[in-house]
Amino acid sequence: MDIVHAVIILALLQFLVFGGFVARARVKSGVEAPAMTGDLVFERCNRAHYNTMEQLIMFIPGMWLFGTYVSTTVAAGLGLLFIVGRTVYFRAYIAEPASRGPGFGLSVLPTFVLLLGGLGGSLWSAFAG
Numbered sequence: 001m002d003i004v005h006a007v008i009i010l011a012l013l014q015f016l017v018f019g020g021f022v023a024r025a026r027v028k029s030g031v032e033a034p035a036m037t038g039d040l041v042f043e044r045c046n047r048a049h050y051n052t053m054e055q056l057i058m059f060i061p062g063m064w065l066f067g068t069y070v071s072t073t074v075a076a077g078l079g080l081l082f083i084v085g086r087t088v089y090f091r092a093y094i095a096e097p098a099s100r101g102p103g104f105g106l107s108v109l110p111t112f113v114l115l116l117g118g119l120g121g122s123l124w125s126a127f128a129g
Contacts, residue, residue, distance in 0.1 A: 001067055002072075003073070003075075004063055004075050007063065007075075007080060007083070008079065010083055011060070011079065011083055014052075014086060021045050021094075022046050022049045025041050029042040041094065044094045047097075048094060049090075051093075055108070059079075059107075059111045062114030065119070065122060066113075066114040069125055070120075074117075075117075081109075085107030085108075088106055089104050089106070090103070
């Protein structure tokens with residue numbers, strides 16, 4: 001499970017880096033807290049960061065369960081794909097929100113596989129083991 005844990009930590013570090021981009025955009029644009037609107041680039045950074053947080057809520061348990069019941073290596077590979085997808089999504093959303101689709105797909109698909117695999121593995125363990 002060490003590799004699964006390492007990939008989860010990488011995803012969380014990525015989330016922190018994205019938060020740094022939000023903070024930088026807030027300072028650069030002059031949008032003072034608690035305001036959440038007022039500059040297009042800041043709003044896009046903030047929304048992409050928030051969407052990443054929403055995805056992490058499903059991704060992390062999916063990684064853990066898939067790694068526990070199915071395969072740590074496959075879980076790690078899917079997790080790395082998620083991280084790449086989140087990077088593509090974040091960059092695309094800031095540049096042009098309509099172009100975020102491929103990055104979204106590259107992060108949602110692995111999460112879906114991780115969750116289904118984790119569910120299947122846990123049910124298999126509960127009823128067959």
